[in-house]
Amino acid sequence: MKKILIVFGSRFGNSKEIANFISKIFEKVATTVELVDLKETKRKNRPSVDGYDGILVGSGIKIMKWTKEPLAFLKKNKNMLSNKTLGLFVTSMIKLTDYEQAKKDYCEKIASDIGVQPKIYDVFGPVMDFSETSNLGSLNKGILKLAAMGISKDFGIEIDLNGLNDFRDWDQIKDFANTFVELVKKE
Numbered sequence: 001m002k003k004i005l006i007v008f009g010s011r012f013g014n015s016k017e018i019a020n021f022i023s024k025i026f027e028k029v030a031t032t033v034e035l036v037d038l039k040e041t042k043r044k045n046r047p048s049v050d051g052y053d054g055i056l057v058g059s060g061i062k063i064m065k066w067t068k069e070p071l072a073f074l075k076k077n078k079n080m081l082s083n084k085t086l087g088l089f090v091t092s093m094i095k096l097t098d099y100e101q102a103k104k105d106y107c108e109k110i111a112s113d114i115g116v117q118p119k120i121y122d123v124f125g126p127v128m129d130f131s132e133t134s135n136l137g138s139l140n141k142g143i144l145k146l147a148a149m150g151i152s153k154d155f156g157i158e159i160d161l162n163g164l165n166d167f168r169d170w171d172q173i174k175d176f177a178n179t180f181v182e183l184v185k186k187e
């Protein structure tokens, strides 16, 4: 039976929900799955990649940057990752305007800078929560709202500047997860 480790860093919970969703898909196909929130788990409590066949690493993007913990994870484990099935995913608002560029900037460039070779990677849509119950805080909300207004104006994408906008495509995420499982099974 194949073993998969999912590690992620999420600032506002959106990649976390994606990681949870993917882990449920992995569980259904009878794979052993471990899910680790790198921001919440102390270094000494993180599992070694040693025991896993497939490793999926995810992050949200803020001001063009991954969260630092999954980047550090990739750097620390890059040698051991070379003989595993490695996958990367991010959630990013650039998915809405230039999906191919987002894949280049947030997956391909990161992988080549660190020196890892993912067998699969993808960019998922963002969540932009401008509602009263948003967990963004006023500064982040202001920054994101400016970006959202630009996207809306330049690309004609409808964005509710006072509400919750969830642009994650769960079918895309499901397909990604299933393809990852197939790749792990092939190894």
Ligand SMILES: Cc1cc2nc3c(=O)[nH]c(=O)nc-3n(C[C@H](O)[C@H](O)[C@H](O)COP(=O)(O)O)c2cc1C
Pocket (backbone or CB within 6 Å): 009, 010, 011, 012, 013, 014, 015, 016, 059, 060, 061, 062, 063, 064, 065, 091, 092, 093, 094, 095, 125, 126, 127, 128, 136, 139, 140, 141, 143, 144
């Ligand atoms: C302050 C702020 C800055 C952001 N900057 C970017 C950015 O530079 N590029 C991008 O593609 N998405 C950007 N986003 C959108 C986030 O990537 C998106 O909301 C994502 O779903 C966050 O995932 P997380 O909750 O897992 O961190 C930004 C969001 C916020 C709130």
